[in-house]
Amino acid sequence: MMPDQQGKRSILVVGSINMDVVSKVERFPQPGETLSGLGTSFFPGGKGANQAAAAAKAGAACSMIGAVGSDPFGDALVGSLEDSGVGVQSVLTKEGTSGLAIITVNADGENHIVLSEGANGLLTAEDAAAEADWDGVYAVLLQNEIPWETGTAVIRSAGEAGVRVWLNPAPAREVPAELLPLLDTLIVNETEAAAVSGILVGDIGSAEAAASELLSRGARRVVVTLGEQGCLYAEAAGDPFAVPAYKVEAADTTAAGDTFIGAFAAACAQGSEAREALRFASAAAAVAVTRQGAQSSIPSKAEVEAFMAGELARK
Template identity: 45%
Template sequence: MAASIVVFGSLNMDLMVRVERNPRSGETLRGLGFLTNPGGKGANQAVACARQGASVSMVGCVGNDSFGETLRNALAADGIDVSNVRTEEVSTGVAIVMVDAQGENSITLIPGANEFVTAKPEALAGQFLLLQCEVPMGEVVEAAKLMRARGATVVLNPAPVCQLPEELWSLVDIIVMNEIEVSELSGVSVNDPESATVAASAILKRGPTTAMVTLGSQGVLLADGDHFRHFQAKQVAVVDTTAAGDTFIGAMCAARATGASMSEAVIRGIEAATICVTRPGAQASIPFLHGATSA
């Protein structure tokens, strides 16, 4: 039986350093803590989907090293089908994550095995396809073409942000962006719900039928056809914003896969992301469905 959600994307080991602030050029600072945590936008979103009750298959690549084995085992522990996570004779992808005292992060990414991900028809069967931009763009487009032809709903998180091929725009049903991503893709500077509405309108003209803009503490802007709605964020003490966007997307997709309305799915995403930011780490911070209604 095919998974309800296929995630085609990256798997990384996150090497996380907690700091009071990011160092300036040439400066050495004493760190406050260090941990390793399974991550990668694709893997994070797969975990978020699975912990919110969806049946999930991960399509990706890891290296032939201990990080790769750890990442594969972590996904399997969440009930995710990893039969289409290939192993290549290269290093596993790694992300160097620095988290400051305000919980904001800066990330340096080394793709490694993620550069070898390929869109094979036999691996792509499900109701929803969830995509990001941490694997080769040509393969992202091919996965979207294959799944769209099979009647799947294609969801794109254009992160890390880059200029998307015109062909991909016409294949995307739902696009989910943060302020930086929507500003880059629309040409509209976004810093509040009003500017997000203008930017989302421009994005919808490119092809997607639904656009979501995550605005951090200012909530989420949903543009669904000709309808626009702003959802407030829940105010909590932020510990670490790592994987908050991935958590929102995974919870939103899981809700849609079970028949929730678009508005209901956004609310589910906000609830899950609210819990995520109160915890350190990437996958370690992603909540399960039974805990997604309270922080």
């Protein structure tokens, strides 16, 4: 694991590493329709890798447990993480293909994504147990792009070690009732909130209802992200509150949620209170959506702070 730098508490991410194949279109095709694309690019991505890159770029010491394939994409994916400052000693190489995300982005910056798990599907609970070192870890970040059994084993192991577990259940799926009390922080968008809580979410009011339901089931903190409507924060002790989103012109929303999560985790690990950390995370996501790609769009801590200073000066 990457050593803690300058007294910072570290972040460990256990999750997916993908190559994003991104095609730009004017609009999304209808079923059975063929459209001419406006260009195709390759960007290192994957929810786990994106969150790790975001945490590292936001100033946290961060390392990752994951898997890439033995194909030509593998070295590029590991190199991108290293370039972002992520410790990659526990990124394993599996025989076969790396994970792929086939992404279509329309003229409004919205995206459709199809995942091919590749090596991510071969990351086992035994792999994670062999690579995990909980010493000095502030929190472990998990998503749903590796086998559920692997993620569950990590949640239980982290809990036994007294390490905070942050779960972003994406792609959306129900979280078993016995796991919710093991979660320090559950971060969900509207779709994920509905899948986990059973409550449809479309605004701050319904987000608060979903968060309240999840808290009642045992989660300690819940963050519901609502895109342009900002986000809602709720915890067992204290009143919920909303944090507005920054208004920017979106070019590509591919890694916005992952940037938000990684930046939020990094800010918390560095001592920020929840409201301050959420403002920082919202600013990081706002900068990211103005850029193309996944990890290539994630801003540094200095860039986020400069953006926030500029927004404050304009008010």
